[in-house]
Amino acid sequence: MTTFESLGLQENLLKAVTDLGFVNPTPIQEQAIPVLLGGDRDFVGLAQTGTGKTAAFGLPLLHQLDLKIRQPQGLILCPTRELCLQITNDLKNFSKYLGDLSIVAVYGGTAIGLQLRELKRGAHIVVATPGRLLDIIERGAINFDNVRYAILDEADEMLNMGFQEDINSILSNTPESKTTWLFSATMPAEVRRIAKNYMENPFELTVGSKNSGNVNIEHEYYVVRPRDKYAALKRIVDFNPEIFGIIFTRTKIESQEIAESLIRDGYNADALHGDLTQQQRDKVMKRFREKSIQVLVATDVAARGIDVDNVTHVINYELPDDVENYTHRSGRTGRAGRTGISIAIISGRDIGKIRQIERVLGKKFVKSEVPDGFAVCEKQLFALVHKVHNVTVNEEQIDPYLGRIYEEFADLSKEDLIRRFASLEFNEFLEYYENAPDLNVKEERRGADENSMSSRGTGKFTRLFINLGSVDNFTRGDMLRFICDNTGLRGNKIGRIDLKGVYSFFEVENDVVEKVQQSFTKVEYNGRSVRIETSQDGDKRKSGGGGFRSYGDKPRKSWSGGEDGGFRPRREFSKSGGGGGGFRGKRS
Structure with a gap:
């Protein structure tokens, strides 16, 4: 079996690795480190999160530094503050016996002055998020003349978060003679373009298959009625008493409200989303790492870069819109060779999305039953x-x-x-x-249930028409946020969203139809009035001709931004969720 000693690393690095308890390298480390120690070849490494990529690029980088030159020789770009700090901490642990080595973390959400002072004193390695680093470059406070290695970690995540132009600007300030190493969990076309534009004949290494999931993760799904999702969530958590997990939601307000509901019901929970200050986020993450929080309710953007050991479960309260986000979510568990479980709580209409994820990941989901009382x-x-x-x-x-x-x-x-x-x-x-109901949706009833829910007055949902669609650059997620933001409704009050070209249909629960219609009486979008009607009226207008124009200009979003495109919660999150010790407490 391969050991770190056999990879060619210098003695001081091996001593630090031994102190950390590492004996055998992971597959990505075993295959990448010998290549990167050559120092002169561009490199593309594709491996899932949690497989040890930081050591795979960090150890070869540290091995090849010239400590006499107190200028940035290694530049590491990553998508989030949390990952930036994690990489910095790992590199400091690896380099504890190297002597006077300076590693500076550069990230937003905190005062820039201290980071500028650290850079002025000299840094061998800079670990940075793109936005803050661009700010520092524009101030003329960093010199990249001695950069020999540029490393892009979680490249697909940076592109998903809209950092393409920032990455281009940053890399254009580095020497052409540098060597570029790119690490990613998935390989979408955008990542491939970066490799083509900034690399010359790179060595490509894939551990596992492209866009595949971690082999140590089991995937399960539970089919319930939309109104039963929260009850199913609690029952799944109760059925796993030793759970230490992350619950993923689509919007910030949903993550906040689910976390508050769990706390009220006696669970050790907390929320992590873009409306929290950096100080609040740091506090939540500290409690999660210490396991005084057993379930963390988070949005995709907020959870990117979370590197916490021993996460046992990832629960998808809502499936993401794309498979790559599901891959990143599930990658929060099953890290460093451990096993993990990724769970999806879905309604019948999401079965097709499960099948799509199965095809891309090359893994079969197990259909499970929500346990009875x-x-x-x-x-x-x-x-x-x-x-x-x-x-x-x-x-x-x-x-x-x-x-x-x-x-x-x-x-x-x-x-x-x-x-x-x-x-x-x-x-x-x-x-x-006692007398707990069966929450599972039976296969033979699923179609009938959903058809009835889409009929006005005969089921739970009413279908409404809105004069906005894909030509206005809306996705289903955008439409959900737009509706919730203008009505104050929670996402679970909204059913199916059917996005068309210049119009769309969406379902809402019968008891809020009037509220939705009243909420939109004075709403404008991109200079035109937003119209909400029952689907029958909308169908008649649609077929009458001449009622709609195509608007080609990209509209400005009319709801408040935030890092994951949502809206602000109705109240500040203040409850602590309690200390450790399991999930005892009242059940409401």
Whole structure:
């Protein structure tokens, strides 16, 4: 079996790697490090998140630095502050025996003055997010003349976040003689273009198949009615007592509200999204890494770059619009050779999207049943029994109290004591899950359920017409945010969105139809009035001719921006979610 010693790294790096407990390199490290130690060849590495890419490029970079030159020799670009700090921390751990080595992290969301002072003192390696680095370049506060290696980490994520122009501007300021290393979890056309524009005959390495998922991750999906999603989420969490996971939502307000609902229901949860200040985000992530939070509810953008060990589950409360985002979500678990589970809670209309993800990943999803109340109670009971059986007893601290404890239990037999102990926590679950309904949607009923929900007055949803569509540069996600922002509704009040060219249809729950129509009476978009009608009226107008014009200009979005394109929550998040210790608490 390959060891780090056999890869050709210098002794001081091997000593640091040994201190960190690493013995055998991961596949991407084993195959990339010998190539990168050559130092003179462009490189494209394709591997899933959690496979050890930071060490794969970080160790060869550190091996080849000239410490006498206190100018940036290595430039690492990454998409988020969290990943920037993670890479910086890893490099500092790897280089602890190299001597006077300076690594500076450059990122937004914090005062720029300290970063400018650190750069002025001299840095061998700069790890940066594109936006803040461009700001520093424009101030003339950094010199790239000695950059020998430019590294793009999570390249697909940077492009998904709209950093294409920033990357082009940054790389144009670096020497043409540099060597470029590109690492990515997926290889969309945009990443391929970067490789073509900035690399010459790169060495290409793929660990796993392109755009594939981590082989250590199992994929499951549960089919429920839209109104039962939150109940199914809680039941899945309760059925996995040792869960340490991330729940992904589509919008910021949804992540906030689900987190608050979980906290009210007694779960150790918190939210991570773009409307939090950087200080709030740092606090949430610190608590998550320390496992005082057991479930983190996050948007895609906020969760990018999260590198937390031992995440057991990723739960997709809503599936993302594209497969690459699903790959990144699921990659938060099953890291560094561990196993993980990626779960999707869907309605019947999302089955096609599951099949599409299966084809791209080359992995089959397992259709699972939301557990019934009895199964949840049984799982919780034996998790508690297992926890007690394996608890470490601190003899020194407990000894002074044992006499009084024995006296209190003197009249109870061993069997009575066990029964009472088990009932102490088990009764709560028994009471909550008594007569718990079946949340699963049966295959034969799914079509009928969905058809009825799309009919006005005969089901849960009413179909509405809106005079905006894809020519206005809307996606389904944009339309969902636009509707929610102008009505104040939560996303779970909105059903199917059918996007057309110059118009669209969307479903809303019957009891909010009037509110939706009233909310849009004075709304304008790109200089024209937005019109909402019932689908029958919309169909008549559509077929009458002459009622719509195609608007080719790209519109300005009329809702508030934020990093993931959503809107601000109705209230500030202030609850802490409690300390560790499992998912005890009230169930409402």
